[in-house]
Amino acid sequence: MAPEIKYTKLFIDNEWVDAKSGKTFDTYNPHDGSVIAKVAEGDKADIDLAVAAAKRAFHRNSEWRQLDASQRGAILHKFSELVERDWNYLAELESYNNGMVISLAKALRLVNLIRYIASCADKIKGDTIAADGEVFSYTLRQPVGVSGIILPWNFPIYIFINKVCTALAAGCTVVVKPAEQTPLTALALAALLAEAGVPKGVVNVVNGFGPGAGTALTHHVDVAKISFTGSVEVGKLIQQAAGTNNLKRVTLELGGKSPLVVMDDADLNLAVPIAANAVFAHQGQVCVAASRLFVQSGIYDKFVEAAVNYAKGIKVGNPADPTTQHGPQIDGEIMNKVLGYIEKGKKEGAKLLCGGKRVGTTGYYVEPTVFADVTDKMTIAKEEIFGPVQSILKFDTLEEVIDRANDTNYGLSAGIITTNVNNALQFAKHVESGIVRVNSYLGGGPQSPFGGFKDSGIGRENGMDALLAYTEVKNVVISL
Numbered sequence: 001m002a003p004e005i006k007y008t009k010l011f012i013d014n015e016w017v018d019a020k021s022g023k024t025f026d027t028y029n030p031h032d033g034s035v036i037a038k039v040a041e042g043d044k045a046d047i048d049l050a051v052a053a054a055k056r057a058f059h060r061n062s063e064w065r066q067l068d069a070s071q072r073g074a075i076l077h078k079f080s081e082l083v084e085r086d087w088n089y090l091a092e093l094e095s096y097n098n099g100m101v102i103s104l105a106k107a108l109r110l111v112n113l114i115r116y117i118a119s120c121a122d123k124i125k126g127d128t129i130a131a132d133g134e135v136f137s138y139t140l141r142q143p144v145g146v147s148g149i150i151l152p153w154n155f156p157i158y159i160f161i162n163k164v165c166t167a168l169a170a171g172c173t174v175v176v177k178p179a180e181q182t183p184l185t186a187l188a189l190a191a192l193l194a195e196a197g198v199p200k201g202v203v204n205v206v207n208g209f210g211p212g213a214g215t216a217l218t219h220h221v222d223v224a225k226i227s228f229t230g231s232v233e234v235g236k237l238i239q240q241a242a243g244t245n246n247l248k249r250v251t252l253e254l255g256g257k258s259p260l261v262v263m264d265d266a267d268l269n270l271a272v273p274i275a276a277n278a279v280f281a282h283q284g285q286v287c288v289a290a291s292r293l294f295v296q297s298g299i300y301d302k303f304v305e306a307a308v309n310y311a312k313g314i315k316v317g318n319p320a321d322p323t324t325q326h327g328p329q330i331d332g333e334i335m336n337k338v339l340g341y342i343e344k345g346k347k348e349g350a351k352l353l354c355g356g357k358r359v360g361t362t363g364y365y366v367e368p369t370v371f372a373d374v375t376d377k378m379t380i381a382k383e384e385i386f387g388p389v390q391s392i393l394k395f396d397t398l399e400e401v402i403d404r405a406n407d408t409n410y411g412l413s414a415g416i417i418t419t420n421v422n423n424a425l426q427f428a429k430h431v432e433s434g435i436v437r438v439n440s441y442l443g444g445g446p447q448s449p450f451g452g453f454k455d456s457g458i459g460r461e462n463g464m465d466a467l468l469a470y471t472e473v474k475n476v477v478i479s480l
């Protein structure tokens, strides 16, 4: 049964309101392309109202600013209980609007993430400084202000929770602009935050499109920080916008073309499923997807055969079915983009060994696809596909593969599968990547810094560093 859709309006100042323009837009179920709701379409006028509410809520005398850090933490702990209470519903809504297979949606351990962030709220502290002269010098960490949070469509609940809870733990107020493809779960989470006791104006959610609501938020003079997850292309626009009317702080979590290296000494029984999950999980719509799979020449042929068998065994189907492993892409545009990359791969001489086609004629399904004999210059080895396409490249030495892995403007994630600790240490030291995993690929807890080198982003999510990025340092110097 389809999950009930309770909220479709904008959430501003703890109230559900229509867009000023009265406009709505359709949102879909990627399984069959059907319209599941009409959602209020916010634009500049609505962003202005939401930012004004967030600014009032950030005033030094506001209810929110009067709370101490442990009280903010307590509200977030309450929120974690509500998310736990409603978890099945939230996961079903995520799956319904996003196409994420229900087993993955349910498995995301977000209650723990909220609890971790909640417990960090009262751990923010300043320093005392050994200053010269007869002075006492110390620092305060204070919330940066109204924060604009712009979300992608691939992990809507997870990224909302991670960014919003971190901003709130630091004492900021927020205006959230969810992705236009997945507007629903952010509204359900906003309702739970209000139920948890977040005062009015602290959390505002304005659905709408990038060039409308998104641009208005990134240009707004009363927004002190933008935290964005999405494409490199939009990340660059956001960085420019952030410097236009004022000087916003930015955290950018962007795309990747991540290398996973399998050495000759690897155990194939371990390596094949890790590599498959690294690129096929969530239909490849994962920023850290291991979309360049480098396999050493000694095991190359055996590995390719096993990888193809593995991909052929992945169960494709309705994401609402708990046994489904592979659901649809988010929409027709993305599906066609992925199919376009597959055609390019064939044309440029990569060997298509399985998949490669759309599944059925309704919904946006693409078969798990494996290409072998991919070379570094091919488009499928250079551009982020964001779909279920495993590109296998052959290499001879570790030295060579490190250079090839680094030959990209991206630098989000990398992995190596090996039984030789020296290989792992050398790779971890020299690969240009914000995240390096050895003998595993996905995962990592809320304490682990998450973000990229080079064009993959600026700043890190998770842990205390992410929290501190929602604060300013104030130095106070007292003459003695």
Ligand code: NAD
Pocket: 150, 151, 152, 153, 154, 155, 177, 178, 179, 180, 208, 209, 210, 211, 213, 214, 215, 218, 229, 230, 231, 232, 234, 235, 237, 238, 253, 254, 255, 256, 286, 287, 288, 384, 386, 412, 451, 456, 457
């Ligand atoms: P996108 O960049 O197209 O859109 C992301 C968000 O930006 C949406 O909310 C959109 O409305 C908004 N937006 C678009 N144009 C804007 C503008 N001019 N000003 C302000 N906002 C604007 O990305 P997407 O297609 O939703 O997500 C996929 C991308 O996100 C991939 O590249 C993926 O790698 C990346 N991603 C990165 C991470 C990470 O943590 N590094 C996580 C998930 C996804």
